[in-house]
Amino acid sequence: xxPSADLIVENASILTMDPDTPRAEAIAIxxxxxxxxxxxxxxxxxxxxxxxxxxxxxxxxLPGFIEAHMHLFGGAAELxxxxxxxxxxxxxxxxxxxxxxxxxxxxxxxLGAGVDYAILSEPVxxxxxxxxxxxxxxxxxASDHHTMWANTMALEQAGILHGRQLGPGNEIVMGGDGLxxxxxxxxxxxxxxxxxxxxxxxxLGLTGGEPVPYPSAEELAADRDLMHRGLQWCAQHGIxxxxxxxxxxxxxxxLAGLEAEGRLLCRAKIPFHxxxxxxxxxxxxxxxxxxxxxxxxxxSGMVKVFYDGVLDSWTAVMxxxxxxxxxxxxxxxxxxxHFAQVAVEADRxxxxxxxxxxxxxxVRAVLDGYEAAQRKNGRRDSRxxxxxxxxxxxxxxxxxxxxxxxASMQPPHPPGAMNFPLEPTISRIGxxxxxxxxxxxxxxxxxxxxxxxxxxxxSPVDPILGIQAAMMxxxxxxxxxxxxxxxxxxxxxxxxEGAYSEFMEHRKGRLKPGYMADLVVxxxxxxxxxxxxxxxxxxxxxxxxxxxxxxx
Numbered sequence: 324x325x326p327s328a329d330l331i332v333e334n335a336s337i338l339t340m341d342p343d344t345p346r347a348e349a350i351a352i353x354x355x356x357x358x359x360x361x362x363x364x365x366x367x368x369x370x371x372x373x374x375x376x377x378x379x380x381x382x383x384x385l386p387g388f389i390e391a392h393m394h395l396f397g398g399a400a401e402l403x404x405x406x407x408x409x410x411x412x413x414x415x416x417x418x419x420x421x422x423x424x425x426x427x428x429x430x431x432x433x434l435g436a437g438v439d440y441a442i443l444s445e446p447v448x449x450x451x452x453x454x455x456x457x458x459x460x461x462x463x464x465a466s467d468h469h470t471m472w473a474n475t476m477a478l479e480q481a482g483i484l485h486g487r488q489l490g491p492g493n494e495i496v497m498g499g500d501g502l503x504x505x506x507x508x509x510x511x512x513x514x515x516x517x518x519x520x521x522x523x524x525x526x527l528g529l530t531g532g533e534p535v536p537y538p539s540a541e542e543l544a545a546d547r548d549l550m551h552r553g554l555q556w557c558a559q560h561g562i563x564x565x566x567x568x569x570x571x572x573x574x575x576x577x578l579a580g581l582e583a584e585g586r587l588l589c590r591a592k593i594p595f596h597x598x599x600x601x602x603x604x605x606x607x608x609x610x611x612x613x614x615x616x617x618x619x620x621x622x623s624g625m626v627k628v629f630y631d632g633v634l635d636s637w638t639a640v641m642x643x644x645x646x647x648x649x650x651x652x653x654x655x656x657x658x659x660x661h662f663a664q665v666a667v668e669a670d671r672x673x674x675x676x677x678x679x680x681x682x683x684x685x686v687r688a689v690l691d692g693y694e695a696a697q698r699k700n701g702r703r704d705s706r707x708x709x710x711x712x713x714x715x716x717x718x719x720x721x722x723x724x725x726x727x728x729x730a731s732m733q734p735p736h737p738p739g740a741m742n743f744p745l746e747p748t749i750s751r752i753g754x755x756x757x758x759x760x761x762x763x764x765x766x767x768x769x770x771x772x773x774x775x776x777x778x779x780x781x782s783p784v785d786p787i788l789g790i791q792a793a794m795m796x797x798x799x800x801x802x803x804x805x806x807x808x809x810x811x812x813x814x815x816x817x818x819x820e821g822a823y824s825e826f827m828e829h830r831k832g833r834l835k836p837g838y839m840a841d842l843v844v845x846x847x848x849x850x851x852x853x854x855x856x857x858x859x860x861x862x863x864x865x866x867x868x869x870x871x872x873x874x875x
């Protein structure tokens with residue numbers, strides 16, 4: 324007698340992502356693992372008196388989506404913020420902010436998110452915001468989360484109206500009157516606003532710091548609930564695994580608390596965030612985190628680093644001058660030598676490294692650091708990662724495959740692809756560098772492993788929108804290479820490659836017996852849906868570890 328399943332999904336168009344058995348009609352699950360995946364009759368042999376059966380209604384069933392680059396805590400906190408994506412012009416901004424403020428009379432700080440750099444036809448200043456809301460602290464962040472704009476009251480209460488000395492790559496833009504103009508570039512510049520208004524615990528994972536003093540029982544419970552809300556949002560979008568890109572011990576403790584309560588809805592990998600002011604010996608903390616959290620549900624073992632900023636605020640580091648700002652190439656957050664030291668030591672400890680590198684100068688310096696680690700420590704299966712790679716150079720493209728480095732890229736991010744406008748980004752990059760901008764296909768063709776993600780809350784977390792963006796990617800001008808992906812490649816970017824990125828390709832990313840029962844049932848057959856209509860395909864059931872974590 325075949326073993327009786329806990330759960331069977333039948334009447335499905337299953338895309339297994341397993342080349343040995345690419346398709347199936349039904350899947351049987353027991354004890355959190357897949358025990359059978361085959362035609363309906365074979366799988367139904369596992370049906371017992373207590374087996375739950377889910378009818379997929381002919382919809383596609385895929386491996387659960389693996390979100391390989393996101394910010395869970397911050398994303399969860401932002402679900403309640405004023406969403407300003409798509410808002411343009413002063414009147415529209417005013418009409419969005421005022422009702423939001425009226426509905427929240429007790430909020431200490433009003434926060435907007437998703438702001439387009441070209442929201443106004445001129446640079447946004449505190450004076451614009453004061454005209455809309457002068458009497459309550461208000462700040463709004465760019466969709467990339469690297470720039471914030473604040474009104475006078477917020478700047479004043481945070482103690483930065485008169486400016487402040489900051490580390491490299493961070494800037495409080497000053498006005499002609501000697502006071503802060505309202506634009507704050509990078510985290511050190513806008514961190515004081517979030518800190519003074521108690522918004523900083525969700526951001527500590529970007530600094531590698533821990534909350535001091537340690538949160539009260541009430542605050543801990545509130546933070547766990549916030550994390551749970553973020554996990555629910557992910558499960559609702561078919562996500563079963565998260566690779567977080569900011570992290571500290573506190574986030575691991577919150578998720579471990581949720582796991583103990585039976586509320587950990589997705590598997591999570593949380594890194595240690597290394598900053599340029601830290602000494603190398605702090606990597607011992609990363610090693611301790613890796614040793615303490617090493618299960619299939621909750622793990623660490625990764626070091627996250629920011630090497631540069633973003634193109635739109637000229638904080639990404641370029642090999643050559645910005646096309647629209649001669650004489651400026653961006654200021655790195657590390658020197659190449661300093662980053663190489665960090666890479667060598669983290670690699671020596673057997674830790675995986677993931678580095679935010681947007682400009683081609685940053686990408687090169689990070690690859691150089693990984694090469695230095697290989698020279699010093701010997702070659703191993705390290706799977707170090709470069710995050711974003713928005714611009715690269717012909718000589719650096721082959722180095723990804725040569726060094727075994729993962730290209731971690733985000734289909735929603737190219738200007739014009741999904742929610743980002745063409746300008747100012749493509750003018751910053753300059754036509755000469757367009758052929759190797761967001762060059763997914765070029766890197767893949769050169770042998771790189773390319774993994775996909777959203778960078779939520781920078782872009783919507785929805786992997787199906789990411790798959791659609793990857794398939795529908797159009798060149799910005801005639802004669803540029805086509806960087807788009809096929810449906811199969813795009814799905815692999817969110818499943819197979821995600822599993823590989825966290826050394827878990829033997830347990831997830833595909834649907835096959837012995838693998839984790841992480842899968843998503845979709846509302847339609849994704850293979851017979853045109854790319855233009857993909858956004859209409861919705862997750863109806865998400866299953867993680869054999870448990871239903873979302874049901875439409």
